[in-house]
Amino acid sequence: MDFGPYLLLATMEGAVGAAVLALTALGLSLVFGVMRVVNVAHGEFFMLGAVIAWWVAHLVGAHPALGFLAALVVAPIMVGLVAAVAERLVLRRLGYDPEATIVATIGLLYVIQQAALSTFGPDARPVEPPVDFRILLPWFGYSGYKLLVIAAAAALMLCVWWVLARTRVGLMMRATRFDRETARAFAIPVDRVYGGVFALGAMLAAVGAVLIVPIQQAHYLMGHDPLLLSFIVVIIGGLGSLRGTVLAALVIGMSDGVISVFFSPTLAKILATLLVAIVLVIRPTGLFGARAA
Amino acid sequence: MTLLETEGLSRRFGGLTAVDGVAFQLAEGEIRGLIGPNGAGKTTFVSLLSGRIRPSAGRIRFAGEDVTMLPAHKRVGRGIAYTFQITSIFARMTALDNVKLAAQRRLAHSWAGPDSERLEAAAMDALARVGLAARAGGLAGTLSYGHQRLLEVAMGLAMAPRLLMLDEPTQGLSDEEIAGFVGLVRGIARDATVLLIEHNMRVVMELASRITVLERGRILAEGTPAEIRRDEAVQRAYLGG
Amino acid sequence: MTAGGLDRAALLHLAVPALLFALQFVLPDYHHVNLARVMVLASFAAGYNIVFGYTGLLSLGHAMFFGAGLYTAGLLAQYAGVAAAPGFVLAILAGALFAALVGILALRTSGVSFMIVTLMFAQAAYLALHYFGDYTRSDEGFVVPAELRRLFGLALADPATRYFTALALFTGTLAVCHAVARSSFGRVLAAIRENEERTRMLGYDVFAYKLVALALSGAVSAAAGAAYAMLFGYVGAGLASIQYSIYPLLWVLMGGAATVLGPFLGTLAMFYLVDTASGFTSAYLFLVGLALIALVLFFPKGVLGTLRERALPWLP
Ligand SMILES: Nc1ncnc2c1ncn2[C@@H]1O[C@H](COP(=O)(O)OP(=O)(O)O)[C@@H](O)[C@H]1O
């Protein structure tokens, strides 16, 4: 293949990755934005979404589209429930202490990972795409499903934006984020908002995973990369900012896709991790560090 | 001799100028009172002197040396000590360890640290001067509020500074404790210059050789206690006269 | 009061290695090798405790310092035939230097940022091991041949020598931690942990103290890593993965942060917990995860930290 078409292919692959990443990172960003805690188990919620998707599609068994649609509904709900329970039993009891929450969500990460390994097993398992058509370009054919993923992710993000900006629930979330105590004084049920936001964050990751699983297969270790990339997006994009998150997801997702096509994916990941570290070092008080003063 | 001198010292917080072009001199050996209504910028001003915060403009000279850019810990090394307005001790350490921390940097000549007997003696001496010797082994966090304030002062003493800045040290003390405190500051002033931020007028008038009045970040007046008492601008702004 | 505490503490810290020394004559083979491993890992945990416990810096990247020691000793032996003793010294230097370099950057942050920055540096180091997989053999790792693992003419692969070397390392780190806990240096670290701003205003260069603590911690962690390579003869990227940044945190949390013997106690308990559980199930990550959650929720001071608070205030 010539360079031009090759670059086009890399860009399209990058766009698919970016779309799913944007959803996943949005979940992490929302949780940090409103609750001021970092959820290290976020990648495991993603993985859980994929694994449940496989399980649901497998159980339904009928037409792939039917199984997929069922998964698209069931997986996020189940993941959201798991997250809500974890929030209730662990995070709330810790009083959302930033450092203790990180340690606890690391523990959660191990528990979820082990649960997946013990029930789902160590193998990667595919889910059939709901649609099966290819778009024929002059140089190569391209999976129509992948374009659907991009469209679905965009639609979902518009939904989230609408909820945040235009509804009462969104207003409560923004108020809680702005100042927890004042929000409480205005009779906003802060506990319920926190529980809801944590569940919603996990559900966004799960949806992203359901969308990707026909392309990537479900595997119990698949949560690592989304976690790392979401971190990068959230740190670069500015926390809690919807627009920043989406923009950063596009840039990171695209460049990750493109770099991985042309260079060693390991090198791409090394550079990405160092980038996060350096950004945090250069702007220590910008994002997470506003603890002092 | 002038120990400390500022020129055009300013600090802005966003749109608010908390300290506004202050020119200030402090002579070696004096006890200077610094008064002014709440929010006048007293804490900000001494924070600039101690290096806790950076000025937006202006210069600070200490003992002939420009220290404007010197980080806080190095200024302490030059002899500028500061006790916090909000009690800020190490609550989960013993009172003795609190004072040892204040003394050991001065006594140490290497990373190995100071001789432990000398350190203990220096720390106990500082505690004794504020009358806390009997509490040396107790956790600082379990001391009464008044004793915690005194512990702050003992830490300031243990640093053996050339300039000791006390930020509202008598806040929350009983009358009896205040009387003891006045004697204590007189003792301190025998070896150090003292800059005393104080709300209790009786204490300032009794202790200070000169008083500087700050209002809205600027020096409103400066003079002997008697002059300040007579100053009409001060009475209007501060003494409620 | 203070003097009595010091004596009791010093005695206790001598008694533990003495007990471990005596144990080697009575332990069955299986526990003999386990205990050697526990002592090496406990040394790693003790190194971690210097920053996490005494200085209050929650690092999530200590696997990179353990790995620095592991790979310095392992690669030097494998590719340059460097003997254990010089390899060990070089590994310690590498760990200290690496920690200092990481510290110069990471210590500009604090709290959650510090956690993430150390996590990211360690992850980059772990990925670098894969990037240079031709030499490191990535996750599969490599075995250091027994004939290269010799210390002063003694074969480290021999169980008795191995146990004794592990004990020597452990006693050494115990001495370092005891000294830190008792010294005026340690007092400044504790002050930084309690109230950084106040410590600075007492005239301490907080950044420099943290940097020295981190370098010391890196050196001790690397010493444990090098010992691991030389005593057990295996070097693999798994030992430098995130998991090995979380383990020392878990061990120290369990035994008690900022206690001298806590890291050993935590490592021992967790090792045998996982070991016993593996008799019933392979799901040992459950244990690790649940232990982390339970500790931060119900038992944040760990065994010895709680004991010190309730009954034994002199415990260092
Ligand atoms: N860190 C800060 N950020 C913003 N404003 C501040 C800060 N510190 C002090 N100020 C403001 O500066 C002014 C002076 O405060 P301060 O120096 O504490 O006064 P004083 O000690 O005389 O009561 C006040 O209006 C206060 O609100």
Ligand SMILES: [Mg+2]
């Ligand atoms: Mg004040």
